[in-house]
Amino acid sequence: MSAVRVRLGRIEAPALVAVWVREWTVFRYYWRTRTFAAIVEPVITLLAFGFGFGKLVSEIDGIPYIQFVGTGAVATAVLFSAVFSAMFDALYKRRYQRVYDAMLAAPVDVDEIVTGESLFLGVRAGVYGVAPLLVAFLFGLRPEPAMVLVPLIGVLTGIGFAALGMWFAAMVSTYDGFSYVISGVITPLFLVAGTFFPLNRMPQWLRSLAQLNPLYHCVELVRHCAFGLDPLADLVHVGALCAFAVLAWWLAVSRTRQRLVV
Amino acid sequence: MSSSPAAAGGKVASLDGVAVSLHGVVKRFGDVRAVNGLDLEVPAGLCYGLLGPNGAGKSTTMRILTGQAVADGGSVEVLGHRLPAESKLARARMGVCPQESNLDVDLGVRDVLEVFARLYRVSPRERAAAVDRALAVAGLEQRATDRAETLSGGMQRRLLIARALIHEPEVVLLDEPTVGLDPQIRQELWSLIVSLRESGTTVLMSTHYIEEAQRLADRVAIMSAGRVVAEGTPAELILAHAGREVVDVHGSAPELASLRSRAEAEGLPTRHSGPSLTYLHADTLDGRLPAGSRRNANLEDVFVRLTGDYVE
Numbered sequence: 001m002s003a004v005r006v007r008l009g010r011i012e013a014p015a016l017v018a019v020w021v022r023e024w025t026v027f028r029y030y031w032r033t034r035t036f037a038a039i040v041e042p043v044i045t046l047l048a049f050g051f052g053f054g055k056l057v058s059e060i061d062g063i064p065y066i067q068f069v070g071t072g073a074v075a076t077a078v079l080f081s082a083v084f085s086a087m088f089d090a091l092y093k094r095r096y097q098r099v100y101d102a103m104l105a106a107p108v109d110v111d112e113i114v115t116g117e118s119l120f121l122g123v124r125a126g127v128y129g130v131a132p133l134l135v136a137f138l139f140g141l142r143p144e145p146a147m148v149l150v151p152l153i154g155v156l157t158g159i160g161f162a163a164l165g166m167w168f169a170a171m172v173s174t175y176d177g178f179s180y181v182i183s184g185v186i187t188p189l190f191l192v193a194g195t196f197f198p199l200n201r202m203p204q205w206l207r208s209l210a211q212l213n214p215l216y217h218c219v220e221l222v223r224h225c226a227f228g229l230d231p232l233a234d235l236v237h238v239g240a241l242c243a244f245a246v247l248a249w250w251l252a253v254s255r256t257r258q259r260l261v262v
Numbered sequence: 263m264s265s266s267p268a269a270a271g272g273k274v275a276s277l278d279g280v281a282v283s284l285h286g287v288v289k290r291f292g293d294v295r296a297v298n299g300l301d302l303e304v305p306a307g308l309c310y311g312l313l314g315p316n317g318a319g320k321s322t323t324m325r326i327l328t329g330q331a332v333a334d335g336g337s338v339e340v341l342g343h344r345l346p347a348e349s350k351l352a353r354a355r356m357g358v359c360p361q362e363s364n365l366d367v368d369l370g371v372r373d374v375l376e377v378f379a380r381l382y383r384v385s386p387r388e389r390a391a392a393v394d395r396a397l398a399v400a401g402l403e404q405r406a407t408d409r410a411e412t413l414s415g416g417m418q419r420r421l422l423i424a425r426a427l428i429h430e431p432e433v434v435l436l437d438e439p440t441v442g443l444d445p446q447i448r449q450e451l452w453s454l455i456v457s458l459r460e461s462g463t464t465v466l467m468s469t470h471y472i473e474e475a476q477r478l479a480d481r482v483a484i485m486s487a488g489r490v491v492a493e494g495t496p497a498e499l500i501l502a503h504a505g506r507e508v509v510d511v512h513g514s515a516p517e518l519a520s521l522r523s524r525a526e527a528e529g530l531p532t533r534h535s536g537p538s539l540t541y542l543h544a545d546t547l548d549g550r551l552p553a554g555s556r557r558n559a560n561l562e563d564v565f566v567r568l569t570g571d572y573v574e
């Protein structure tokens with residue numbers, strides 16, 4: 001067999017491709033259930049809130065409520081698809097199936113596993129995130145050219161939340177441990193992101209806190225794509241999402257390495 | 263087995279002919295020294311057995327060699343690559359079959375192998391052939407599209423080994439390759455290991471089954487409490503530590519206890535297991551031993567003598 005070129009101390013493309021191919025291969029077996037969960041849940045949320053609250057609140061800042069929620073639910077779809085898959089899959093692969101052990105015996109390092117898997121889940125989340133937008137079209141949301149950016153925003157947000165999920169997975173020892181992060185972190189992130197109600201009528205402290213919520217920046221970007229970009233503010237939102245992705249990636253890599261390389 | 267798992271042709275390890283070397287290796291987990299001053303040199307091209315009771319440090323040693331455990335002290339080299347710094351280079355040339363299955367059990371058999379052909383960077387041109395060859399090694403051609411979790415325990419173990427060979431590694435680590443398997447399946451795996459060694463692949467196999475080491479290993483290192491307590495060919499080890507012949511004496515526990523303390527007082531080497539006391543080096547001790555059944559010494563005598571009275 002021809003010699004394999006391996007380079008030390010860097011993230012190598014062949015290793016990333018291999019991690020990606022593994023994810024894709026697994027996805028081919030499970031795409032039906034994963035896709036059903038990732039699309040149906042936010043669509044139901046959207047319809048429930050849209051019709052339920054839509055009766056009480058007809059418009060928010062001049063936007064029909066169902067369109068307001070529809071654009072916000074893109075972020076929810078991205079969050080759930082990325083963070084939950086990352087959490088449960090990574091813990092399963094580390095603790096129960098031990099496939100990370102098998103992968104690490106090959107010329108693949110922890111940073112390559114985390115990078116490859118977050119990228120895969122990020123792209124998948126970006127695709128799933130489009131579903132609520134398509135539903136919102138049925139309720140009169142007007143297609144805008146800037147909306148082609150929505151999947152990209154979804155991918156960027158998804159990479160960060162996938163890495164965050166892998167970090168959570170590296171901190172717990174059993175699935176039960178996820179109760180803390182689901183109730184203590186993910187639910188607040190999801191509720192205080194301006195998805196269902198605008199934050200500009202909330203107290204100042206809550207609005208300041210929302211600035212730290214990556215999901216808020218995703219929601220704002222998606223809404224701006226639908227109802228008009230605000231270039232300077234949007235650059236800040238993109239920067240915040242990038243910073244979040246880098247931080248979450250770093251946390252995931254270091255904590256997962258502590259778990260897998262002793 | 264239908265085909266050789268590794269391609270013909272010379273497999274040259276590092277220049278000095280040593281495939282794996284560990285010197286003064288220490289690995290601590292909290293207060294426990296799992297590996298405690300381990301020295302080991304595995305010559306290229308041999309089947310090398312790492313024999314020791316559970317808890318002797320065999321699995322930790324294996325994990326140090328794959329870079330999944332980092333030694334606290336000492337030096338480790340695999341195929342001339344220093345670990346942990348160059349672990350990735352070593353892993354590209356090494357195959358690993360773990361003690362506990364870590365298969366992607368949700369995937370089909372062929373998919374498992376294709377994913378690992380990627381992870382081991384088998385070139386696109388060679389990938390399909392490598393997967394076919396691995397299927398043949400595992401004898402799973404007919405099960406290629408079945409999910410790995412539907413395979414029997416023995417088939418899963420064969421798939422694990424075939425997965426470790428997908429990139430034709432120069433060194434193969436087998437951690438307790440036949441633990442928990444039926445005798446027939448164990449025989450099958452043994453012939454697979456023999457053919458690997460015949461193809462020139464260096465095999466480092468940990469086991470606590472003495473028979474396995476005696477049958478397969480060219481050389482054996484006996485480990486106890488994290489270090490090597492004896493090393494050599496099985497025949498050398500038997501001759502040095504148990505002699506040509508031994509005498510088994512059966513009796514009640516109190517009888518054996520008193521025989522044992524007398525033997526200790528007289529400086530006679532013995533080993534104890536269950537219902538019998540075995541006098542080692544019996545061929546040199548004629549006239550000094552109680553009546554018992556005489557037989558050829560074996561590796562089990564050495565193992566029990568060196569690692570303690572308990573053997574599974």
